[in-house]
Amino acid sequence: MFWFGVLVIAVGLVISIALHEIGHLLPAKRFGVKVPQYFVGFGPTLWSTRRGETEYGVKAVPLGGFVRMIGMFPPNGRQGEPRRGLRGWMDRVSEDARSYSAQEVDPGDEHRTFYSLSTPKKLAVMFGGPVMNLVIAAVLFTIVVAGLGTAVATNRVSAVSPCVSTTGECTAEDPASPAAAAGLEDGDRIVAWNGESIDDWADLVAAISAGGADPAEVRVERDGGEFTTTITPEMTTRPAADGSGSETTPIVGITGTFALQPQPLTEVPGVVWQVTAGTAEIVVQLPQRLYGIATALFTDAPRDPGVMGLIGAGRIAGEIASVSVDQYGAKERAADLLSLLASLNIALFVFNMIPLLPLDGGHIAGALFEGTRRRWAAWRSRPDPGLVDTARLMPLTYAVFTVLLGMTVLLAVADIVKPVTL
Known part of the structure; x- marks a missing residue:
C-alpha cells in the first residue's frame, strides 16, 4: 500500500505536468505560433509521434515538461562595440540564445513566432500553464470537499481518558476522569447534554463550556440502546488556545471521532484561496526556510515540515496509503491523497508565477x-519602442536555474536524511 500511494502521486504529477504544458500548447496553436515539440519529461526520448508540424512524446525523466515554440526571443540584439569582462560574457550568452532562437525560424515563419504575438496573446499563452494547475487543484478540491467530504468531529467518543493528569500520563494519585467515573466507553455517542440535543462535537463543546463544573445529565447511545448518566466536569487550568496565557475550562476526559462530511460547493473557493495564500507565503519565505532545512541537516534542529521535495511528497503519499489507524478507511485515504495532489498543483501554480526566467512568470513579466x-x-505620442529583448536576461536565467537545481538537490537530501513523516 505504501508504494501504491507513491504511484498515485507520481502518476498524478505526471498528468498535472502534461496538462500544464497543454495549457501553453492550445493557446499557442490557436494564435498561430509554430510549435515543433510537446514533451513530458526531460532526457532521452522514450516515445514520440508526429502530428502535423508538432512532435508529441515522453522522455525518460518525468520531472517536468516543455512546449517548444519558435521565436521565443526577438532578433534585435545589442548594437555597438563588443564589451569586455563580465558584461562581454553576458552579451555573448544573450547573443547565443538569440541566435539559437533565430535558427528555429524558417523563412516565411516570422509571423508565427512567439515574439510576434500581441501582449494579450503572449499573456494568454504563458498564463495557460499555471492556470491549468490552478484549475486541476480546484477540480480536485471540489471532489474532496463537496464529494468525499472534510473531516468533522462528531458526537461519537473515540477514546475515554482514564484520569485527569497534568503530565499526560496517569498515576495512582490522579483522580479518574469525569467521563470514566460516569461509565462512558469508547464508541459511545452523546446525544444530549443537560437537555440540549447534541448533533456534533461543536454542540458538545458548547454545552460543556456553558455548564462549567455543574453536574450534567447526559444521554448516551451505546450498541443501539440509550441510557442516562451524570457527569460532573472538572475545572482545569491550561494554556489558552490563542497563546495569550492560561485559561480555566471544564474537562470531561473524552476525545471525539472525526468523520468525513460533504460540504457545499460554495466552500471550495475558500479552500482553494486558503491553500494558495498559504503556499504563496511559504514561497516568499523560501530562502529563509531553505537555510533552516540546510541547518537542520547538520544539527539537531527540527526539520521544517512546510517545505519538501518530490521524494518527501511521495513518502507522505505512501504513509497516507499504508498507515494503520482506526476509522481511517479507503474514503479518508482517497480524500487525503487527492488533497495532497491538489496542494502540489497549487504549488506548481504559485511557483511558476515567480517573475523570473525560466519560469512562466518571467515571460509574463516580460510581456x-x-x-x-x-x-x-x-500615450505620449512617441515612436513605438519595439520588442523587449528578453534574451538579455539569459545570464540571470542561468543563475536562477542553478539555484533551482541546488534547491532540488537540498530538498532531495533532506527528504532522505531527515524526512517529514506523518
Whole structure:
C-alpha cells in the first residue's frame, strides 16, 4: 500500500505536468505560433509521434515538461562595440540564445513566432500553464470537499481518558476522569447534554463550556440502546488556545471521532484561496526556510515540515496509503491523497508565477513590461519602442536555474536524511 500511494502521486504529477504544458500548447496553436515539440519529461526520448508540424512524446525523466515554440526571443540584439569582462560574457550568452532562437525560424515563419504575438496573446499563452494547475487543484478540491467530504468531529467518543493528569500520563494519585467515573466507553455517542440535543462535537463543546463544573445529565447511545448518566466536569487550568496565557475550562476526559462530511460547493473557493495564500507565503519565505532545512541537516534542529521535495511528497503519499489507524478507511485515504495532489498543483501554480526566467512568470513579466512600455509611448505620442529583448536576461536565467537545481538537490537530501513523516 505504501508504494501504491507513491504511484498515485507520481502518476498524478505526471498528468498535472502534461496538462500544464497543454495549457501553453492550445493557446499557442490557436494564435498561430509554430510549435515543433510537446514533451513530458526531460532526457532521452522514450516515445514520440508526429502530428502535423508538432512532435508529441515522453522522455525518460518525468520531472517536468516543455512546449517548444519558435521565436521565443526577438532578433534585435545589442548594437555597438563588443564589451569586455563580465558584461562581454553576458552579451555573448544573450547573443547565443538569440541566435539559437533565430535558427528555429524558417523563412516565411516570422509571423508565427512567439515574439510576434500581441501582449494579450503572449499573456494568454504563458498564463495557460499555471492556470491549468490552478484549475486541476480546484477540480480536485471540489471532489474532496463537496464529494468525499472534510473531516468533522462528531458526537461519537473515540477514546475515554482514564484520569485527569497534568503530565499526560496517569498515576495512582490522579483522580479518574469525569467521563470514566460516569461509565462512558469508547464508541459511545452523546446525544444530549443537560437537555440540549447534541448533533456534533461543536454542540458538545458548547454545552460543556456553558455548564462549567455543574453536574450534567447526559444521554448516551451505546450498541443501539440509550441510557442516562451524570457527569460532573472538572475545572482545569491550561494554556489558552490563542497563546495569550492560561485559561480555566471544564474537562470531561473524552476525545471525539472525526468523520468525513460533504460540504457545499460554495466552500471550495475558500479552500482553494486558503491553500494558495498559504503556499504563496511559504514561497516568499523560501530562502529563509531553505537555510533552516540546510541547518537542520547538520544539527539537531527540527526539520521544517512546510517545505519538501518530490521524494518527501511521495513518502507522505505512501504513509497516507499504508498507515494503520482506526476509522481511517479507503474514503479518508482517497480524500487525503487527492488533497495532497491538489496542494502540489497549487504549488506548481504559485511557483511558476515567480517573475523570473525560466519560469512562466518571467515571460509574463516580460510581456507586461513590453505592453506597458508601448502603451506609455503611444500615450505620449512617441515612436513605438519595439520588442523587449528578453534574451538579455539569459545570464540571470542561468543563475536562477542553478539555484533551482541546488534547491532540488537540498530538498532531495533532506527528504532522505531527515524526512517529514506523518
